[in-house]
């Protein structure tokens with residue numbers, strides 16, 4: 001998933017003031033650009049605090065963008081997402097009442113009052129950005145725009161779950177601690193490239209935190225999916241293919257049960273890499289399907305194996321269906337700091353390799 005964080009602050013770093021009225025920080029030119037940014041995403045996230053404070057509708061105002069979504073068989077408004085610790089959300093908020101959109105609420109408790117207006121996704125523990133991204137990805141979201149507030153932005157940055165950060169600062173507007181509300185300062189990390197522009201007086205910096213690896217990912221992942229088609233189908237396991245790619249350009253392939261009736265594809269590829277004397281720390285592993293998080297035939301899951309060897313990146317095409325067990329591979333890897341990328345456009349080949357299990 002591509003994740004963009006977008007926010008506007010005053011010159012002294014406030015996202016809002018402490019009055020009940022919504023503070024307009026952006027200039028009209030900047031606001032236009034924010035609306036265009038929304039149109040280039042498929043889901044928008046704002047924390048429950050922001051909903052209670054500003055009651056935003058989070059609609060897609062661009063008629064052409066709405067039409068384009070309809071033509072693709074999607075609902076015209078962006079998928080709306082929020083998260084709440086306290087559960088204090090009212091179904092009368094504009095988030096729920098306005099627009100034609102799918103709505104998801106991540107919550108630490110059950111929220112029966114929202115039945116019929118949103119899908120409530122309750123978490124076992126505290127809500128993480130990793131869990132939000134994983135659950136939204138399973139529901140088809142590919143480009144997420146995170147608009148705040150401060151604690152939500154901090155959570156995504158702390159977990160390394162941001163590809164792009166758009167920071168807009170109004171240099172003419174200062175609040176001071178007396179009038180200021182939530183403060184949020186974004187320090188550009190070392191090595192991040194930023195594009196800077198002035199939009200009607202707003203100083204806007206758009207910074208890339210994670211490089212775009214799409215072309216390379218698709219190349220290796222296509223190879224992994226092809227490996228999966230070499231596996232001999234069995235009633236009790238998926239047919240998966242994997243590729244280990246090292247920073248020095250070498251790569252190693254594997255598929256389910258290639259050398260042993262209990263080996264998974266990732267194990268086969270990792271074993272070949274280790275036999276060749278490879279250092280796996282910082283390497284990438286491509287698997288046609290989400291790495292497993294629990295298994296009966298061997299003591300270690302592929303997720304544990306990947307973490308033990310210190311892989312930096314995991315890329316796959318299809319989330320593991322809930323057929324045998326409920327897989328938590330992607331979320332566990334993300335929570336451990338691994339960069340996980342999913343390319344559902346290659347999932348069809350994985351489904352074909354597993355046609356023996358039925359749909």
Ligand SMILES: [Zn+2]
Pocket residue numbers: 264265266291292301302303
């Ligand atoms: Zn596995």
